[in-house]
Amino acid sequence: MKKILLLTDVKFWEKCSGDRIRIEELIRFLSTMVKLTVVATGPAPLDIEHFLSLNYAAEFLILEHKKILSSAGYGRRLQKHLKDESFDTVIIEYVHSSYFLNYLQFEAQIILDAHDIVSERGAEFSQYGFAGALYELSSDDEMKLFKLYDYVMLLCKPDQELIKNVIGIEKALLCAHPVPPVTRKLRKKAEKIAFVASAYIPNRDAINWFIRECWPAITDQHQVQLFIYGTVGYELDIQERNDIKVMGFWPDRDSIYNDSDIMINPVRFGAGLKIKNIEALANGLPLVTTTHGARGIESAIDHAFLVGDGTAFAQQLNLLIGNYKLRKKLVGNARAYVEANYSAENCFQSLLNAIL
Structure with a gap:
């Protein structure tokens, strides 16, 4: 050996x-x-x-x-x-x-x-x-x-x-x-938006930008909450309120995905493959990310997940929140994509x- x-x-x-x-x-x-x-x-x-x-x-x-x-x-x-x-x-x-x-x-x-x-x-x-x-x-x-x-x-x-x-x-x-695909029951009403990230600088920039530039356009149309998981929460200067919950690090990632309806990754810069995106796709939840976030998985854009930059990010998320059939379709395509590429x-x- x-x-x-x-x-x-x-x-x-x-x-x-x-x-x-x-x-x-x-x-x-x-x-x-x-x-x-x-x-x-x-x-x-x-x-x-x-x-x-x-x-x-x-x-x-x-x-x-x-x-x-x-x-x-x-x-x-x-x-x-x-x-x-x-x-x-x-x-x-x-x-x-x-x-x-x-x-x-x-x-x-x-x-x-x-x-x-x-x-x-x-x-x-x-x-x-x-x-x-x-x-x-x-x-x-x-x-x-x-x-x-x-x-x-x-x-x-x-x-x-x-x-x-x-x-x-x-x-x-x-x-x-590699991430093994997981099948989860997708709730028809999307109420919990989740971001899972470390305290890495692009992650801190991403969630701060999202809350500042996108979140008002989401809450104007839908009654939803944003849950922020991971060590990124320890580095944010965000006052917790009813629609934003800073959860901190949860070692049981499975419970995060079970309790969430849509995953987001509004990352604007960095490098390499975004592992949190692969994990979201594998864990049976619809995903919205950016063009930068889709680096390396471009072939699955609009098939397994949605992409939006600037104000288009909020538009794509609003679309997903209000469209159960689209969320279900993306999740099914994402599972097939992960099975084919990420064993x-x-x-x-x-x-x-x-x-x-």
Whole structure:
């Protein structure tokens, strides 16, 4: 059986953001196919390795439980813990963790799970006044780092297209986010609109923009409530009122979907695949998002979900609220779309082909 090492600084056990959920799904899938060792930088709870080993068929190691170390500090810890160990493949989560390449003491196939194109994200952030808010790379520097890897995993087709001419299409692996479809009873009267998000800057911008620019046009026509779930709620300066409920983080996402009628994602900028959109489609609820939110799933626009930018977002949401037949049709199409494109086998087959 192949031995795979996965290196990350993401607290994937805290399922409060899309990247955490995506990494957790990757670990779950790989642990059934290979002998998997997952090393996380930390900090982390002292008993987390034991907890994780009970839930996944993999070995887990935290490099530092109590404090944040420098890159060199984590690298030295990695060398110490993996002394005399070897692996067939190493997967590194995110390009900013490429410093780990300097501390591998064995020959192995090296794969980057890029998630997003950082240089593209930086350009988007800059357009909306958030330049320098997150880790940034120039396009040239990012592509130089990509070339250090045997393969680069990407979540959506547009990102694969962006780098295929740099590293070669055979090395640009399309590995989206898998979600099993769920059938739910769709209520004829739509009363609860939901937004589920982390405190990531584009999410905060999205819901603030929606409440300011769209929500009045919704409540003028319909008696509905907006429910805001996730850590995004902790970063908002919104006074709770009868028609807006800030719910905070709910670990039971299934209960969120059971209690909601329509999902929204009014995101205006960012990068990569919007995992919350895939999860909404898979969880049996109609979705309204933006052109940016539909990045990577454009083929399903007006078939599995609706898109609207600016004032058109409110128009599309009003349309869905008042049209049960349309909501039902979209949900049925969304299930078929997810089944065809977002099974774990479909999402990770190119990775398996590379490592097995």
